[in-house]
Amino acid sequence: AQKITQTQPGMFVQEKEAVTLDCTYDTSDPSYGLFWYKQPSSGEMIFLIYQGSYDQQNATEGRYSLNFQKARKSANLVISASQLGDSAMYFCAMREAAGANNLFFGTGTRLTVIP
């Protein structure tokens, strides 16, 4: 079974609007972390936001927030006030406390911001 599922291959959003990128995960480890990365056309992986499985509050970093619904095993990324520079691939990833501490990635969502 896939550990991370991103069901939206592509999304469009109007500049200055908010957009939600979906992510669901699957793990039996009670301790885990959820990450979102941005990959612009230049190719680098840029860390955006982190949510720990025991965190009570949803994580926020500037215009990025993570809508963490533990019972549903979802960790959606919300980008508020979209900017043209937000156009990129976005990857959701999970890290389990047990094992290698590596990240399991989803297949990504390509976000296009329309002026």
Next chain:
Amino acid sequence: DAGITQSPRHKVTETGTPVTLRCHQTENHRYMYWYRQDPGHGLRLIHYSYGVKDTDKGEVSDGYSVSRSKTEDFLLTLESATSSQTSVYFCAISAPVGTTWGNEQFFGPGTRLTVL
């Protein structure tokens, strides 16, 4: 920015030749990883290291070997490159979960490898 460099950044090689990619970090992080990125697959773990001379296999390790003789360097070797190993390769580093930087995994700039 985390100090991670990869070399080379681009390489074109022929089937059957050996290839070594280098990852160098200046953060003194314990964990180092090699991932490959292919369309439709996201990033997948090839090998990882949890200390000097301590390495283990990831999800897609066939055809690859690694070595880590110093904390700062992690080498990925394709013993005999095949066209299916054409990909973008990312190195990543992290501290153990629960430490100050344990909640982040930093990536290098990537190496684009083409095997003809």
